[in-house]
Amino acid sequence: MNLLESIEDQNEDVFALAKHVIATTGKNTNVVFSPASINIALSFIAASSSDAIREQIVSLLDASSSDELNAVASHVLSTILADNSANGSPLISAANGVWADKYLPLNPSFMELLTTSYNAVFNPVDFRTKASEVTKEVNSWIEKQTKGLITEILPPTYVPALTDVIFANALYFNGRWDDKFEASLTKEDDFHLLDGTIVRVPFMTNEEDLFLRKIYVCDGFKVLKLPYSQGSEYSRAFSMEIYLPDEKDGLSAMLESFDSDPELWNGNMSREWADICKLKVPKFQFSFEFEASEALKGLGLDLSMMKIFHKCRVEVDEEGTKAVAATVVPGCGGCGPAPRTDDFVADHPFLFVVKEKKSGLVLFLGQVLDPSITI
Incomplete structure (x- = not known):
């Protein structure tokens, strides 16, 4: 498996999604979103969903299997999005979190996947009686991971008591121009x-x-x-x-x-x-949010009742760029x-x-x- 070729294959779908988002939700407004964040979330969904949804995502991302998607996600998180700001490169933080109902039996291989491929923080919670508190916890985690640039992504009353799992991804980027503007x-x-x-x-x-x-x-x-x-x-x-x-x-x-x-x-x-x-x-500088699950329907991906919330913010000035993204999936010379x-x-x-x-x-x-x- 050539991981760089797999990333290139996934990139072929980036503009198709961008065009659909711009033509619908972002038709008359500034737009920013993170293909990297959304693809990591989709890879996680593929690893934890039914065969029908898994096959749709594998096909959409031009992969051979869910295992390939997991390997690409692991490489992206551990290598490309690893923080090396101590040596002068951009400050980058990519974090994953999983909130699972404490009464839900979890497969040991799934738990291993969370830690090895997605480096995700696991949080057992009680959706049945404390769904609103879990929503606040997820939003607070996103706010912390994006250093306050995204304060809320899940609506306060959205998460129902019958929810089993929430997956969240947060991406923070702070890069200084190699040649700054005066x-x-x-x-x-x-x-x-x-x-x-x-x-x-x-x-x-x-x-x-x-x-x-x-x-x-x-x-x-x-x-x-x-x-x-x-x-x-x-x-x-x-x-x-x-x-x-x-x-x-x-x-x-x-x-x-x-x-x-x-x-x-x-x-x-x-x-x-x-x-x-x-x-x-x-x-x-501006923010943009949309339901990625709705946009993905335009590319032929039907996630049934599952929703994918996505929110981004970008700030560009003389010093450089700050950009953050959050994706939350409730439910699963010469x-x-x-x-x-x-x-x-x-x-x-x-x-x-x-x-x-x-x-x-x-x-x-x-x-x-x-x-x-x-x-």
Whole structure:
């Protein structure tokens, strides 16, 4: 089993889910979600559900078996999302928790899977008489794991007394730009919304060392890669990629082109390199939540009565990026021609991705329609 190939296979479904979320719940709003968090939750569901649901998830994630999904989840959690911030790389925390009814008989092999593959904290609880208290406990755990950026994901009265198991995953990412933006250069300027409205938002820029930055120039859009500092670590390389359509109202057309040719957004696009003449990227921060189980129905995954709650928050400024996610499942140089130059002015709606380059794992994906909205 090649784990990196398995991750690449799972990535093929990332944009399909993104497109469905953007077209439905996130049609007219800023969007951010974590494919990594959702896939870990789906892998856990596959390992703990009936054959019918397991087969659906294995098929959706292009795996050969639930065992493969468990192995990928284990690798992602123990290696790609392991914290190595002491050596200067991004601060990362990925945690799993399981709350199971204390009267529920649990298979020893299932308990072993929780600890070995998912490194999950196990909590025996009493759903029958204390369902609301368990809900508060899960929400408090999420708040702690996301360092206060997500305070509630489960509705206070959602968890019924007949619940047997709750699985929760929390992901925290705090990366500092390898080349920070100078805060003194941040100035307000116009950002063009899809309906033609203009809002004033703070734009970050750098006047020095632009020659060190490159952009991809593709047919109809440009891509800016902003690497995060990795200190003395060389086994991983995290970055944010911003996909900016050429036309101010071109986000929808760009998304359609990605749907018809996934290679366009996963790094294998036909492209030219260009030096940057002018660089402007807006600061933004917002939260987004949706029922992932409903979105997954659009991809053919029917989890019956099971719900998957997903919530994310992202904050981007001159220093770097903070991004958190929670998923809860109740129920279960040289001589040559002169280099091309171009501007990268993100003054209209764009797509962004936070990913680990060497494995291709997508931690967060979103669209910015209006950076002036900060909720």
